Amino acid sequence: MGNKISKTPKKSISLPSTNTQEDSDFRYIEGRRYHNVENVKYPLPNDDEELDRLHQQHFLLRYVWQRNFGAPVKHILNQDGTKVLDVGCGAGSWIFEMASNYPNTQFTGLDISPIQPSEIKPKNVNFVIANVLNTLPFENDTFDYIFQRLLFIALPKDSWPVVINELTRVLKPGGYLELMEINPIPFQLGPVSSQLFIAVEKMLQLRDLDPQIPYKLRSYFEQQGNLENVTEEKNRLLFGPETGKLGQAAIENTRLGLFHAKPSLLEVIKISSEEYDNNLDIIAKELHEFDSYSDSYCVYARKK
Template sequence: MGTCLCKPKSRRFKQRRRLPTSTIESPLSDTHLIVNDSLDYGFHGEHRLIDGRKFHNVENSRYMMPCDDDEWERLHVQHYICRQTWKGNYSAPMNERLITGGALVLDAGCGPGTWVIEMANEFPRSHFTGIDLSQVCPREQKPENVNFLTHNLLDGLPYNDNTFDFIHMRYLISAFSEKEWKMIIKELVRVTKIGGTLEIMEDEIEPRNDGPISRLLFGALLSDLRSRDIDVTAYTHMIDMLKETQQLKEIKSEEMSVPFGKWAGRIGTLLAENTGRVFLTFRARFSSHLGVEREEYDKLIEAWYEELNEYKPYNIGYRFWAQKR
């Protein structure tokens, strides 16, 4: 097994129930992700059920998304949308180091561990650690160069200074206030080795060139996030936050346009379906915000799918990377 890079405090857990998962197939190609194991669910007061969905119950976390099988499936598909759109799992110039140098890599907020396991299989000479708020990462039959840790990023990172060669974090735009973003970036930089690289990826939440139904649905989402003091435009000042650490050099960024809807082919269809699942997750909350019954809300989402083909919206994704000096 891979070497553990930390010594988390021991904790007592109640009996855990294991829910089996099968080998996961990429929705975009014949590529398979080797995750033929169980997802480890710990029922120990850290989760709560809302409308049949399981959510974390961590008091100091603003993160709003569920932590159950349906959500991990959605995140898995989101991973392949991202990889296909960007033509790769990262943009920073790390390829040679990952192949030959035995790099130590951290994925902060790893979710179901899709990125970690795929990268570990691609770069067997490097070691990958995934850290996430919820203990639902693959635990069995994972590559030997992988380990996972359940930990809240808002509590700081349980690693020494200058530990990792490469740190990756993406899609946490719905998790942090501006103050928390700055604290977490400072922590990520702290545990990055001198000469190591940090890469952060986020997408705009609300698509561009969208129609009236889209603005209603995304308006409900944005209103909910802002009510939690979430920094919904962190990507607009990400470079400034990276510069504020005064420990990074060669700060660079890249943008990518991503289309919504069947009009845009397989990627657009998957992205629309993926986003639609988010809207359905919060049916009760968003329908109340919009002042409609649940049945009307479901019809609104169906109409939104059709509207996408008329307005042909898109959103912009951003990758930021820098080297620690």
Template sequence: MGSCTSKPQTSSKPQTSDKPPAKDVTSSNGSASRTRVMAEREYHNVETSTYVLPKDDQEKDRLHEQHYLIKEKFGGNLLKPEFTTQLFEKDINVLDVGCGPATWLMDLATEYPNSNFYGVDIADTFPQAIHPRNLHLQVANVLEPLPFNFKFDFIQIRLLAVAFRESEWEIAFRNIYNVLKPGGTFQVIEICPLLNTTDPEMLSIRTNMAQLLSKKQQNPDMASQLATVMEQVNFKVLYKKDIEIPLGHGTPADIAAGDSFKGVIIGMAPFMAAQMNIDVEEYKRLANKAAANMGPTKATITLWGYLGQRPSDN
């Protein structure tokens, strides 16, 4: 169901550069910031990162909404709850990698106050005002050894399809494996960023997105291949499920999913405009028109969920 394999096509339009113009933000002490501003949105300014989505308040709002959409589609925060829920009824340590504004963590930290929840992300987009006592957040990069001197019972990573180069998935999973207890559980939720569509405008965006990700050495179909990466790192794959989600048509959640995907393609505007060799405003007009057609043309997107386990030491 929901294959999103796409072979990048060669554009007939000459391209001068696929790097969008940017302005680095300088901190109050004059040092370089981890933020750059493009098209009036804030983006990561980490030299090694290939991430193409913003990190501003508008994006945080989209991520909060996206969390509840995923929760509804999978029937909760935990895959295969008949197996995972019993883990959380104990006093355990939980880590969310690439946690963003920590919505998943806050949801679970409130539900399971006797467990400790930790989140890491390459950027500090963490909540400031609302902070459960059992929630601990810090800046860290999963492509480097994680900064913990203890091991976790449960680790999640999700929705980093446009963050990692194809070769970096194994690095990330290995670093996660190293801080997971023997017998511990690993939850992966990932999406194919290339939607299923027949709309000509959205197909143009889809093709150019595939080309952009390919230039960044990313594999847009990686979500469907993560069980293989898990096994390469020595995880035992316990569970695998894919869900095809309507965008802009169907239930209220499906309508909201369309709005969320619109936020994705608009959020990528500086990168996509450079890829398509058009200005940002022209790209936004194209993206808005394409997004409006998702419902009438019955567009969908595919989400994958995996559960893995680190083998117990014998």
């Protein structure tokens, strides 16, 4: 791919927006609220139930990794005037916690839907409603640090190099880009779990999403051409009996994610709604009993 950084953003960009919610921002299916952005692949709802799961997921990942970020940016975050971009900020869990820890830094959260709780927004946080698949509404060399997490479920398979290139464009020279992804298909599965996660993989593939993206991030960074000191770190999200409360939290988050993706998965797995719900209880037990686990990868690099 090489260095393909454009010099100026295109004119057809999304403008910074508040997160005032309007009916036109969402669509509703069987009582669940979803984004209303055309051609977006994301299969999960964005209502309060799912936002609660995303909050739980944030704390789960923070505990697994024992940190909120891996790139060597702590000294940058403590400087006045530092600018940070959180791409696909969702419910705002990461950005709210980071903004509290680093009050001298200005944080910008970007998402396709206005679902962030503006009434409790820290003073050093603002939100922009935009699609990372389009040209970002920022000038070149705007941010000191860019963070993106778990967008395997939103970005089409072939778009990753383009997205990484665009994130690099708005990153300042000397700044850091960090992406963290997880393989949504656990290893060491039981029989019922195997069948459902085969359906998960098929559902993602039908939406042109890539569950194998964690294993490709480093290569994409290295191919970009304007990133250096590429670092890859691996961790595991464990579900087995030796993990105690952490494993139970991981299992519950997975079960809720599968429950919230139920409409999309039922189109693939072709079982009744009742059987699906019963299988979720079995899967929760199997993840524990079979000592299942998922790979997660964090890749970060410095812009030249």
